Amino acid sequence: MHTPAPLAVLGLVALATTAIVCGDTAGKLLTEAGVRPLFVAWSRFALAALLLAWSLGLRRSNLRDLLDWRLILRAALIVGGIGSIMTALRTEPIANVFGAFFIGPVVAYALSALLLRERVSWARTAMLALGFGGVLLVVRPGGEMGTGMLFALMAGGFYGSYLTATRWLAPFHPPSFLLASQLVIGAILLLPAGLAGIPASADLRIWTLLIVNSLASAFGNYLLVVVNRTTPATVSAPLIYFQLIAATLIGFLVFGDWPEPLALVGLAVIFASGLGGLALVPRSQTP
Template sequence: MTKAILIMLIAMSFIPAGDAASKVLTSQIGVAPIYVVWTRFAIGALILLPFTWRAGLAVWRDWRVWFRSAIIALGISCITQAFKLAPLADVFGAFFIAPMVSYILSVWFLKERTGAVQSVLVVLGFVGVLMIVRPGFDTSAGLGWALIAGCCYGLFLTVSRWLAGQVALGGLMLTQMIGPVVLTGPFVIGNFPEMTTEIAWLTLYSSVGSMIGNVLMLFAYKMQEASKLAPFVYFQLISAVLLGWLVFGDLPDALTIAGMALIIAAGSAVALLQSRRPIAARA
């Protein structure tokens, strides 16, 4: 268990690090966000293609695969725009509306069973997001983009669970990369920057950092049950705060930190309840 937790913590550090590189590209160097989005998927597709191309061939005729690709393409486009306009930690905090959206859609669309305690915890997590975003008060355009990205990702998680038993994992992984490359391709034309060594390295790190994080997370899930590792997903918020401070000199205010703490507490409690449910059922 200790090894799986360590791998999970490393994974949850790589993902914000890749996003920090995206923020440097868009907010400091002035690279078009659509370039960052397209290269992120394109590089990921090139890395995955040798390992998953056979599984990917069989699934492209399923319209749901294209729908899933469009959702993740829109979500990453929105969060990349958010990174350009708002602090890293604040964006991650607003983005964590995703688990709540996924929870609601899973109950409504997938007919998953839930309990009153879990529903209350999800509402508390949403309150935490509101403490970060503060609609009608200090809301910035960047946090608005982050909320849209979070909603897209929540829908993406639900659709992924819908397809998980019907489409091979390799096919899902590959189409998750190639689909957005095709869908965003027309928009990246004319938005390629004049390439420098700095842009090249940051582009590579933005893509590979995120991919390493997701691959390590899969390794951790193979070692331990997902429900036991789920609370450590929220380590991304802590990593985002540290990276925002070290790289950009941004520190969240007290209300934002309180909102993040509430999100972590509520999300971890939901994961704990889910991990105990099979035991209760057997009893």
């Protein structure tokens, strides 16, 4: 298997992460409007499953595959990640949440090396360590760290594990089925919380935000599945840091939030580590 050119991988990851940030921005707007975070998370899975599962190749003939414990584990990881980040976004600025969330690439890198035996290098490890230092500047453990930031760190841990599980299962299933499986299984896992959190009333704005929250995230995650099918997680993990650009800009444009100086330094350090990781990606690599 050959890794695509770094710029091609970067383009896909940048588009994917921007779409995911747009979905999470819609989710934050929903929670600020009083919609419960777990209902937002459930609606993301349920609406996307209803609209996309059939077109993604889910058929009666392969429904039995959804009982595969590996697919259920992968879906549970992304459910935990989305539920945690929706909870974090309820009280924290979006850029800060994504700064803490970027513990995920470190988790993905470590798990891919330990469990999937993917190759690592001292240089790439140093870049991720630099990124972890940036996360600490954003989170400031022991200082002004609130409950929302704890949920953001949890989301990053879940998401890094999910990225590793995606890389693990990518050789066995096409990207479309992997996405369809996480949407359907995720909707089922969150069904009790979703039903308990249905808003008493929902206007056109709420429904529009629910659709954006669902479809933008599904599109972004589909692109990441495509990337993980052809690119080792130890290569693609640092590129996820480009999500910070979208999170910072959209957070400012939509919510008027601009990171505090120390947090901004941390975000810059995280982004620099992503650039360093990109510079280490060879033109082709055989995992």
